[in-house]
Amino acid sequence: MPRTTLQPPELFDSRPWGFSQVSISPPGRIVHIAGQVAWDAAGRVSAEGREAQLRRVLHQVIHAVTAAGGSADDIQMLRLYMPAFQPGTEADLVARVLTETFGTENPPSSTWLGVQALAQPDYLVEVDAVAVIP
DSSP states (O other): OOOEEEOOTTSOOOGGGTOBSEEEOOSSEEEEEEEEOSBOTTSOBOOOSHHHHHHHHHHHHHHHHHHTTOOGGGEEEEEEEEETOOHHHHHHHHHHHHHHHHOSSSOOEEEEEEESOOSSTTOOOEEEEEEEEO
């Protein structure tokens, strides 16, 4: 079920950064996607560098939603966890990857978190998601 998003005029326009301020989901099955990291099916790190890992992880999130019977348009919320995140220099990179993946018209809402560490030192990003599938 494609998401509907709102951009309240009292909040900054986050769409150029690849996310919406508000995502409204109609009734449907709520699907929670566990935190995805840049591991392939054999359990090996499959991408080097933050950008490559973010692209890989978003691909895996979309694959998980598809396996549940949905599509990227059904993703309502993303949470990005990044160790040693440098907001001044890496925010543009994250925004570019998100807008290339979801566009700027109706992207899911998201939260970006700089964290101390992830489960393995090779992980540079982890993303969990919530989707609503009709």
